[in-house]
Amino acid sequence: MSRILEFQNIKKSFSGREVLKGISFEVNKGDIVFILGTSGTGKSVLLKNLVGLLRPDSGAIIWHDKDISQYSEEQYLEVRKNCCLVFQQPALFDSMTLYENIAFGLRRLTNLNEEELDKQVRDSLKAVDLKEEILSLKPAAISYGMQKRLSIARSLCLNPEILLFDEPTTGLDPVSTQAINQLIFRLSRKYDTTSIVVSHDMHCALDIADYIIVLDKGKIVEQGDVDKIKCSEVPLVKDFLQEVLDANS
Amino acid sequence: MQILRSFVDDLGLYFLFLKEVFSTFCKSPPEKKYIYSQVLKVFQSSLLTTSFSGFFVGAIMTIQFAMQIKMFGASGYLGGLSTSGTVREVGPLLIAFLLSGKVGAYTSAELGSMKVSEQIDAIRCLGANPIQEIILPRFIGIILASFFLLVYGILFAFYGGVLMSYIFADVNTLEYVRHVPTIMTGISLFSGVFKSIVFAFAIASLCTFYGYKASGGAKAVGKAVVSTSVACMFSIVILDWFTTLIVDVINRWL
Numbered sequence: 001m002s003r004i005l006e007f008q009n010i011k012k013s014f015s016g017r018e019v020l021k022g023i024s025f026e027v028n029k030g031d032i033v034f035i036l037g038t039s040g041t042g043k044s045v046l047l048k049n050l051v052g053l054l055r056p057d058s059g060a061i062i063w064h065d066k067d068i069s070q071y072s073e074e075q076y077l078e079v080r081k082n083c084c085l086v087f088q089q090p091a092l093f094d095s096m097t098l099y100e101n102i103a104f105g106l107r108r109l110t111n112l113n114e115e116e117l118d119k120q121v122r123d124s125l126k127a128v129d130l131k132e133e134i135l136s137l138k139p140a141a142i143s144y145g146m147q148k149r150l151s152i153a154r155s156l157c158l159n160p161e162i163l164l165f166d167e168p169t170t171g172l173d174p175v176s177t178q179a180i181n182q183l184i185f186r187l188s189r190k191y192d193t194t195s196i197v198v199s200h201d202m203h204c205a206l207d208i209a210d211y212i213i214v215l216d217k218g219k220i221v222e223q224g225d226v227d228k229i230k231c232s233e234v235p236l237v238k239d240f241l242q243e244v245l246d247a248n249s
Numbered sequence: 250m251q252i253l254r255s256f257v258d259d260l261g262l263y264f265l266f267l268k269e270v271f272s273t274f275c276k277s278p279p280e281k282k283y284i285y286s287q288v289l290k291v292f293q294s295s296l297l298t299t300s301f302s303g304f305f306v307g308a309i310m311t312i313q314f315a316m317q318i319k320m321f322g323a324s325g326y327l328g329g330l331s332t333s334g335t336v337r338e339v340g341p342l343l344i345a346f347l348l349s350g351k352v353g354a355y356t357s358a359e360l361g362s363m364k365v366s367e368q369i370d371a372i373r374c375l376g377a378n379p380i381q382e383i384i385l386p387r388f389i390g391i392i393l394a395s396f397f398l399l400v401y402g403i404l405f406a407f408y409g410g411v412l413m414s415y416i417f418a419d420v421n422t423l424e425y426v427r428h429v430p431t432i433m434t435g436i437s438l439f440s441g442v443f444k445s446i447v448f449a450f451a452i453a454s455l456c457t458f459y460g461y462k463a464s465g466g467a468k469a470v471g472k473a474v475v476s477t478s479v480a481c482m483f484s485i486v487i488l489d490w491f492t493t494l495i496v497d498v499i500n501r502w503l
Contacts, residue, residue, distance in 0.1 A: 048370075051374055052373075053370050053373060053374070073378075077376050080373075080374050080375070080376060081376065084374065085370075085374050087367040087370065087371060088367065089366050089367050091366060091367040091368050091370070091371040092368075093368055093371075093372075094368075104372075104375050104377070105374075105375035105376055108375060108376035108377050109375065109376035154375070
């Protein structure tokens with residue numbers, strides 16, 4: 001499989017506190033990559049560096065053989081069109097209808113006419129298993145789980161190369177969590193989209209990931225495919241695996 | 250020392266924010282329909298409060314002047330003195346305080362909530378500029394609406410003055426109005442308008458700044474609202490002193 005993205009020695013500090021201490025890894029096209037770690041280890045910071053919401057202090061982010069880490073806001077538009085971030089919170093715009101929420105990015109990042117745009121909105125809504133009847137509603141009128149799906153639809157409708165999920169199942173019940181995880185898997189396979197999922201759900205990672213990266217205190221402590229992770233001797237990974245075993249038993 | 254450092258930091262960030270707002274306005278101004286909708290929203294939500302506060306400001310001023318003026322038997326000048334004082338100073342100042350509490354705090358909370366719920370980051374990720382999409386319409390909308398509201402409030406202050414002069418000083422409407430043009434000169438009117446614009450700018454810029462820079466959780470939204478209210482009060486008082494000096498210089502020059 002071809003390499004689509006590469007992080008090279010990414011470092012990032014906030015007020016003198018080093019959050020990312022030289023992160024390097026590659027992502028292959030079509031893979032589902034899980035980045036696992038406890039809270040505050042810099043998982044979300046890593047994703048925000050990729051889409052330019054934050055800039056790394058040093059290191060390079062290689063996308064299509066170009067270092068995008070020092071791109072200008074204008075140059076980042078192309079990156080953001082192809083690498084769509086689904087936020088930890090649904091981040092839907094309260095004052096707009098759900099239709100306008102999904103169409104927001106399409107209107108600004110594509111040249112689709114109204115008819116094409118309408119089709120794209122409805123197709124992406126269908127892809128996340130939501131019904132068209134809700135399109136005229138405002139975000140406050142639907143459940144949190146539906147809002148999460150809608151935020152995935154809002155990113156999906158741009159036909160991105162890479163979908164980035166920042167803790168997509170936070171705040172959801174176990175049934176909705178399972179449904180969202182299956183949705184990520186299905187979308188990735190159906191649309192041949194590369195997915196990078198930031199999470200602390202090892203159970204789900206073992207189920208659907210092609211590649212797993214484990215972060216601890218700003219460093220990668222383990223990475224590899226599911227089989228390698230299952231045999232890992234790293235204490236944090238063993239703790240995560242133990243939790244999965246406990247949950248299963 | 251910590252407070253001073255925080256103040257200097259905020260001041261620097263505030264000017265950088267203003268620079269970004271102005272450069273975005275020059276490069277890509279917001280759509281007019283969004284500005285209209287903001288003006289309408291602010292104007293409608295504050296109309297009743299401004300009417301009441303304006304009316305009572307005028308009433309208080311008239312009662313205060315009536316008590317002094319009666320002693321000199323110059324009740325005929327009540328309308329002129331009261332209206333001039335209200336238009337020139339008290340009207341813009343008190344109504345600006347009220348608007349900073351109502352419009353300023355609301356806008357700051359709204360933007361702060363958008364920031365902490367990642368809506369502003371989402372706007373950037375979806376190819377839009379948050380300054381153009383959400384800050385500028387509110388910024389311009391609040392300036393325009395606040396200015397209109399201040400002028401509107403001063404009109405109500407005039408009505409309050411007329412009514413109180415009739416009730417407390419036995420001065421009828423015609424007598425009240427007769428000396429208004431004599432005492433309330435062009436410079437008084439200019440002072441009122443000038444102050445209204447300056448105060449409206451302060452409210453708009455401070456509430457959008459504190460809302461936009463909020464970060465963290467719900468606590469950050471509360472902090473943004475408090476900072477907006479405190480900063481608006483302080484800057485309105487300081488700007489009032491400063492604009493009074495400017496008007497005085499202009500008055501002497503004329």
